[in-house]
Amino acid sequence: MIDIAIPLFLVICGIAVVFVRDLFGSIMIFSVYSLVMAIEWVRLNAVDVAITEASVGAGISTVLFLAVLGKTRSREAPKGRFNPGAMIITVCLGAILLYGTADLPALRDPNIPPSAHVVPEYISNAYKETGVTNVVTAVLASYRGYDTLGEVTVVSTAGLCAIMLLRRVAGDAKDSGPAGWEGLRK
Amino acid sequence: MMIELLLTKYNYWVCIVLMMIGLYAMMAKDNLIKKVIGLNIFQSAVLLFFISMSKIEGGTAPILMLNQQALYDNPLPQVLMLTAIVVGVSVTAVALAIIMLIYKAYGTVEENLILEMNKRNE
Amino acid sequence: MNGKAAEKHRHEALAAGHEELPRHRHVIGRTVTKILIPFIQLFGLYVIAHGELGPGGGFQGGVILGVSVMLYILVFGLKEGSRRVTTNARDLLVSAGVLIFGVIGLLSLPLGGKYLQYGALLDDPRMGNHLGIMGVEIGIGITVAAVMITLFCEIVRRDDDD
Numbered sequence: 001m002i003d004i005a006i007p008l009f010l011v012i013c014g015i016a017v018v019f020v021r022d023l024f025g026s027i028m029i030f031s032v033y034s035l036v037m038a039i040e041w042v043r044l045n046a047v048d049v050a051i052t053e054a055s056v057g058a059g060i061s062t063v064l065f066l067a068v069l070g071k072t073r074s075r076e077a078p079k080g081r082f083n084p085g086a087m088i089i090t091v092c093l094g095a096i097l098l099y100g101t102a103d104l105p106a107l108r109d110p111n112i113p114p115s116a117h118v119v120p121e122y123i124s125n126a127y128k129e130t131g132v133t134n135v136v137t138a139v140l141a142s143y144r145g146y147d148t149l150g151e152v153t154v155v156s157t158a159g160l161c162a163i164m165l166l167r168r169v170a171g172d173a174k175d176s177g178p179a180g181w182e183g184l185r186k
Numbered sequence: 187m188m189i190e191l192l193l194t195k196y197n198y199w200v201c202i203v204l205m206m207i208g209l210y211a212m213m214a215k216d217n218l219i220k221k222v223i224g225l226n227i228f229q230s231a232v233l234l235f236f237i238s239m240s241k242i243e244g245g246t247a248p249i250l251m252l253n254q255q256a257l258y259d260n261p262l263p264q265v266l267m268l269t270a271i272v273v274g275v276s277v278t279a280v281a282l283a284i285i286m287l288i289y290k291a292y293g294t295v296e297e298n299l300i301l302e303m304n305k306r307n308e
Numbered sequence: 309m310n311g312k313a314a315e316k317h318r319h320e321a322l323a324a325g326h327e328e329l330p331r332h333r334h335v336i337g338r339t340v341t342k343i344l345i346p347f348i349q350l351f352g353l354y355v356i357a358h359g360e361l362g363p364g365g366g367f368q369g370g371v372i373l374g375v376s377v378m379l380y381i382l383v384f385g386l387k388e389g390s391r392r393v394t395t396n397a398r399d400l401l402v403s404a405g406v407l408i409f410g411v412i413g414l415l416s417l418p419l420g421g422k423y424l425q426y427g428a429l430l431d432d433p434r435m436g437n438h439l440g441i442m443g444v445e446i447g448i449g450i451t452v453a454a455v456m457i458t459l460f461c462e463i464v465r466r467d468d469d470d
Contacts, residue, residue, distance in 0.1 A: 003193055007200035007234075014207040014227050023219060030223055037230055045247040046237050046264045047363035051355070052271045055371045060456055061226065061275055063378065067463045068219065068282045072289040083214035090213070094206040098199065106194035108243040115242060115260040123258050127250050129427075130437040132360040135248040135261040136268065140365065141441040141448075144265060145413065145424035148444070151269040152406050152451050158276030159402040159455035165283045166462040249362060272367045272452060279459040286463065 006040045023075065027065045034058040048136045197238035204231035218285045218295040222278055229274045236263040334383065341383045348376040356449045360441060366448025373449065374456030386465060398458050405451025412443045 013033040020026045034057030041050035105112035126138040140148055204227060211224025240260040248261035285295055292300050356369030381389035413424040421428025426440020 001189070004189065004196065007197060010234075011200060011203050011207070014204050017223060017227065018207055018211040018215070018220070023217065026220065026223065030226065033227070034230075037234075040234070041237060044237050044241045045245065045259045046240060046267070047247050047249070048365060048368070049233075049237060049264050049268050049271065051363055051368045052268055052371070055368055055375065056271050056275045057226075057230070059375055060371060060378075060460075061278060064275075064279055064282055064459065064463060065219065065223070067460070068286060071286055071463070072219070072295050086210055086213035090206045090210045093209065094202055097202045097205070101195055101198040101202070104195075104198055107197055107238055108194060108241055110242045110245075110257070112239070114239045114263065119260050119262055122261060123248065123250075127252065129434060130441060131434045132438060132441055133250040133252065134360055134362060134365075135250060135258070136264050136363075137359045137365050137441065137445070139261055139265045140268065141444045142426060142437055145444065147266075148269060148448070149406075149409055149413065149424070151273055152409055152448055154273050155276050155455050156402055156406045156451050158273075158280050159451075159458045161280045162283050162459050162462045163399065165280070165287060166465065247363075268365075268367060272371075276455065276459075279463070282463060283459075 003043060006036060006043060009036055010040065023069055024066075027062060027069065030065070031058050031062040034061065048134075197234060201231040201234040201238070204228075204234065216297045216299075218288065218297060219282075221297075222281050222285070225281070226274070226278060229270075233267045233270060236267050240264055337383050341379055345376050345380060348379070349373060352376065352449075352453075356445055357442075359445050360438070366445040367452055369445075370449035370452025371456055373453040374460075377453075377457045378460045381461065381464070386461065390461070393457060395461075398454055398461070401450055401454035402458060403451075405447045405449070405454065408447030408450065409444055412440055412447065416440070 010033065013029055013036060017026050017029045017033060020029060034053060037057065038050045038054040041047070041053055105114075122139055122143060123135055126135045127133060130138045130142050132138040132142075208224045208226075208228030208231060211227065212221050215221055215224065240263040242257060242259050245257045245259040248258045248264065250258070288300065289295050292303055294300060352369045352372035352375075354369075355364035355372055356366055359365030359369070377389065377393055380392065412426070416425050416428040417423060419428040424440075426444075427433030427436045429440055430436035
């Protein structure tokens with residue numbers, strides 16, 4: 001039953017995030033959404049993902065959003081205009097995707113393709129080959145090391161982007177803007 | 187029995203609905219911060235899609251128990267989505283940095299006002 | 309009346325960012341933060357180190373380490389925080405983690421393995437793999453922690469204090 005209730009609560013939170021007009025409230029509901037998502041990961045036995053979601057989604061994302069909200073002092077216009085075009089596109093896409101789910105393999109079935117090919121090998125060999133009991137870590141760092149190297153590079157690049165966009169070069173005049181701004185404007 | 191039958195497809199439907207919510211927020215909302223929140227919701231819908239596939243009926247978390255036999259869930263989607271969450275927050279942060287620069291340049295983060303200002307300046 | 313006006317003035321000054329909050333206002337926050345931060349950092353290190361045996365790993369532990377510094381900056385201010393974790397150190401750590409990852413991958417090349425094949429690091433491939441995974445996790449943790457702190461610092465930086 002709880003497997004039905006948690007995703008339903010996710011949907012309700014998602015709708016509330018989009019349609020609450022107060023941005024502060026919206027960000028707070030988004031934080032709740034992330035925490036409920038973390039609970040859903042635990043229900044799906046993805047414990048590593050749950051820790052990440054709880055610390056990143058509910059922690060860091062919320063802090064960053066609040067920091068930007070405080071800086072821009074932004075308020076959404078009190079009366080939003082309904083956008084029929086966007087709604088039609090969204091509903092059409094949703095209908096097509098729903099039709100597509102008919103062909104997707106049934107969830108929770110041990111024999112579906114995603115858990116068939118290379119995964120049994122990972123599970124049976126992880127401890128023998130790496131001495132690590134957490135298969136997720138073994139796959140992350142060893143079997144798919146290239147992937148992770150790429151991901152870490154992306155994270156590092158994001159940090160460099162933030163420095164480039166927001167930090168001022170020492171000795172610049174006060175109103176000359178951040179270091180990377182000229183490049184962005186061109 | 188009915189619920190078990192429902193659960194074989196239920197998470198697909200939920201992530202499609204979440205995807206629609208995120209997509210609508212990204213297209214219809216004028217506020218740029220709201221758009222980034224929509225992007226985050228869309229991203230978490232994709233995460234839900236992948237991780238729903240990793241669950242196996244009767245399986246346990248993919249942390250090996252050395253002294254007993256057990257059925258383990260699929261660790262591969264979990265690995266991919268674990269890194270995707272961290273990359274997602276990096277993307278969000280860069281987007282927010284650019285929003286702050288837009289605020290510095292225009293004094294607003296409402297998309298329709300920004301477009302109006304651009305039109306007036308031309 | 310006078311007291312009210314002074315209060316209002318102080319609030320305006322605070323809102324404009326000219327005045328630091330008086331020390332006594334924050335005494336609970338400051339004390340609790342000082343007590344809490346070592347434990348948060350210990351937990352972060354535990355999550356990184358324990359990633360091989362249970363849930364956890366470089367990404368999660370790095371985020372928790374970064375959060376401890378963010379908490380310090382939130383309570384004590386960016387200036388005080390930048391004194392503890394200097395800008396140069398942050399910039400260095402952002403790329404140092406990726407460098408550690410890449411160098412551990414390279415190390416196995418002269419020892420007869422392929423790139424990122426940690427099994428070649430030691431005579432016993434299993435122990436080599438374990439060692440390689442540990443080093444890689446530490447590298448990931450350093451980069452993620454430094455990037456999170458950097459993102460936070462650059463976004464909350466006030467225009468008039470740099």
